[in-house]
Each structure stands twice: as C-alpha cells, then as structure tokens.
Amino acid sequence: MRAIFILAAIFLFKTNLPEPKAASTTIPLCHTPANAMAELAASPNFRMLHETPRAFRYQGAGETVSFPAPDGKTASGFLLKSPKKSDKWLFVYQEWWGLNDYIKQEAAKLHKDLGDVNVLALDMYDGKVGTTREEAAKLMQGASAERLAAITKGGIQYAGPNAKIASIGWCFGGMLSLQNAILGGRRVVGCVMYYGRPENDIEKLKSLDTDVLGIFGSQDQGIPPATVSKFEEDMKAAGKKVTIKMYDAVHAFANPSNPKYDANAAADAYQLSLAYLKKKFG
Template sequence: MKIVFITGVSFFMSLFSMLVPKKEETKIPLCHSAGNDMSAMAADPAFQRLHIAPLSFIYKGAGEMIKFSTPDGQQANGFLLKAKKPSDKWLLVYQEWWGLNDNIKQQSEAFYNDLKDVNVLAVDMYDGKVATEPSEAGKLMQGADKNRLSSIMKGAIAYAGPKAEFASVGWCFGGMLSLQSAMLEGKQAKGCVMYYGRPEQDVEKLKTLETDVLGIFGSQDKGISPESVKQFEENMQKAGEKVTVKMYDAGHGFANPSNPVYNKEAAADAYKLALNYLKGKLSA
C-alpha cells in the first residue's frame, strides 16, 4: 500500500470542506473503500475520530511471521499459525486500519485455538507498517493502492494452494477486505465474516461470490451506517447471494479488546456467532 491517489474530485472536495463552515458531523457515509475513496476517507478528521488509539498490548503467543510471493512480482508478509495436523482448511485474517499489530495476532490465535486443525494466516496488508495513532493509520490507508491490496490477497490465496478451502474474517478496514478476499477465492471460498467493514455495493461484483456472508455491525457506527448495511442486504439479494446480518447496540470498533470503546458483552456474543459460523464452514 504505497501509492497515494489524488484526483480532481478529491481535491475539490477538500477545497469545498475548507470553504464551507463545518457542522458537527454525526455520520460518515462511506468507510474503508478502496482506491481514491479510501484516501479521502482516511484523511477526514471525523473519520479518524471513530478510531481511538489502541491501548498498548504486546502479544506473547504461538505463530510465526512468513513471507510469500505476490503476482505483482513482490513479496508480502503474514502471521501464520499452522494446523498441528496437515490440513487444507484455511482462515485468512484481515487487519484493522492500524496494520498487522499484536491485537490481530492475538485474535488470530483465539480463532486458531477454538477452530482446531485449521491453518490461520493473518495477512499483512501494509507491507510491514503498523500505526499506533489515528493520524498514522490515516496516512497508511491514504497510501493504499487497490492493486497492491488485491495482489497481496491473491498471494496469500496462492500460498495456501489450489486445494485449500478458505474462510475469511476481518474488522473495520479488514472487514471490507474479508469480503473482497472471498470474491477473489472463487470456488475455494467457503465462508466470510466481516466485522463493521465497508460493504461492496456493486451487484455485479457480488454475483461473483461463491459463499454466503456473515456481517457483524454496530447500530451506533457513524462510519458504517445501518442504512448502508440495509443497502448491502438488498444488493446481496439482487445478486442472488445470502447474507446474515447481526446488528449490535454498539459503535465502530466495538470488538477490539485494545480499543478504549471496547464493548465486552457485544464482542463476546459476536465472537461466539463468528466462531460457530466458521466451524460450520471449515469442519472436516
């Protein structure tokens, strides 16, 4: 994620925001979209305020960092928890906008321990960079190149091999990527969980899904509004795809234990829901 896209539209929007008095913002219509839209959203102070700096946390557990090749001729990184028994079952884990930090590693290990006999690969979408402050994360996401994102995901899929069966999970920025990953996995896709990530609204793209989707959202989320989630449900229906949505009375990032706005009760229920879904998709 290294290229910043600047368009006449985004420049005009920025100029407009400086010239027009700014009212108190209650809703951000789009969150974590790819390409230019993502750059614009990442630069928005109101958007950044939805992401409080995570509490300090150091992961001390199993797993190892690996490298794999990507179709664009580069290499990418991942945090791998390999199944104790040979397995073609894989869970791809996608980071929040902070990067592949220790919280994501801990969440990966939780799924690894509870799923059993499943390879868990947390994919590094920032090529080694990790943010600890919203402004840092905004800069990293502003520099996101959708082609590089796609190449990293394709590289992770290829690393697992042609016989692999995939499910994916991600939070926030990673929730969007989890859905995109499922589309790239083709017939190898068996399941997809997206926590409060920006839904794909293009019906034609949604038609390429070979799996159903579990969407976990917050009714108080000002980035991913309930209205946009409803639109996603309608578009999935138009595409002939199945989506199950669970809406919690919580805000953006409620499932992250390192987030000061962590909602323990909602997070626990969401994890149970996601785990049971993934067990059903990745069962032997």
C-alpha cells in the same frame, strides 16, 4: 449603398474568423481512492471514531512467513499452522492500524478455537503499523487497491490449489474480508466481515461463491445502518445470501484495544463468528 458596404464588411469579418475548435471528447482523468475505505480515512469524523490503542505485546505462538504476490513483489503474514496437515485456511484481516499484536492475539485465539485450521493474518501494509489516528489514516489512504488485491491473491496461492478458505476482518479488514471472498472464487467457503465498507458493485457480488456474515454496530457513524441496509439490498439483487447481526454498539466495538470496547457484544459476536466458521470448515 451604405447598407451594402456594411453587409460586405460583416461578411469579410466572419470569413476571417478562426475555425471554432471541436469540443474535446477526452474524459478527464480523476484520482480515484486507493481503496474503497481510503476516502473515509480522509474524514476527521471517521478518524475520531478510533481511539488510540492501548499498549499490548503478543508473546504467543506463530511465525512470520513470506510468499510471492502476482504483482512481482513479496507479501507476508503471521501464520499459525494447524496441529495436523490441513487444507483448511482462515485468513485474518487487520484493522486500519495494521498487523499489530492485537490482530496476532485474535488470530491465535481463532487458531485455538477452530482446531485443525491454518490461520494466516495477512500483512496488508507490508510491515507498517500505525499507533496513532494520523498514522493509521495515512496508511489506509496509501494502500493501493492493486497492492491489496495482490497480497490477497498471493495468500490464496500460498494456501494452495486444494485450500478451503474462509476469512474474517474488522473495519478496514472487514472490507478486505469481503474482497477476499470475491477474489478467491470457489476456494472460498466463508466470509465474516465486522463493520467494514461493503462492496456496492452488484456484478462483483454476483461472483461470490459463499454467503456472508456481517457484524455491525447501530451507533457506528462510519459504516452506518443505512449503508448496511443498502448492502443487504445489493446482496439480494446479486442473488447472494447475507446474514446481518446488528449490535447496539459503536464502530470498532469488538477491538479490545479500544477504550469503547463492548465486552458483551464482542463476546457474542465472536461466538457467532466461531459457530459460522466451524460450520463452513465442517
């Protein structure tokens, strides 16, 4: 009899329990990096790969231009026009420091050596420039992928529907140069990327209408050789051509403002890039 009472009590206890809640099927939102290199900027080790730039002021030709971007905001860049009317355009993408005078100087050098090509150094930080590691890291972390894409698309629209566009960039700009090639479609004829983080989405790489020239350093601890090898594999999987030139050098070896600047490697890389771009522009 006692056993019957115990069983009845257990039954009543169970029936009065609240119904268990169904497991949530909502996927929690995660905060993705603002851009593919923002995560690197948060790393103290990556920051230490960048020496504080030496003081320099560019005093040559060129002008600041503004143009609408598809996000409804205005974008800008530093433009050196072709001596004669031309639909050839080279987009120059800054390092993580921003569109500083060193980038303007490099744009002017390319403008002189390429001849009848419009050279536009896009301002990817909307007027901001970092002069210390901490400032540059914050700027790169704060650059949203959407705004970066909008500035690039605005530049492509500014160049015009008949433009033949190639791009070149270093570090942060190396990544952006490759993104330019992905976003620009058939108007893009060439892409040079110096030690920037490669795109690892093979479907995006499949959309490329150009080959890529990648320039890297074997001693680069930010974009190490293993990352470069993976990029080669991904490009092969996407059915696209990439030419890799690996120098025995550190990250940012081609930046003259870097105390670890490698003049010989930088000169060789520049000539390689110049020959590639001249061939692409015809």
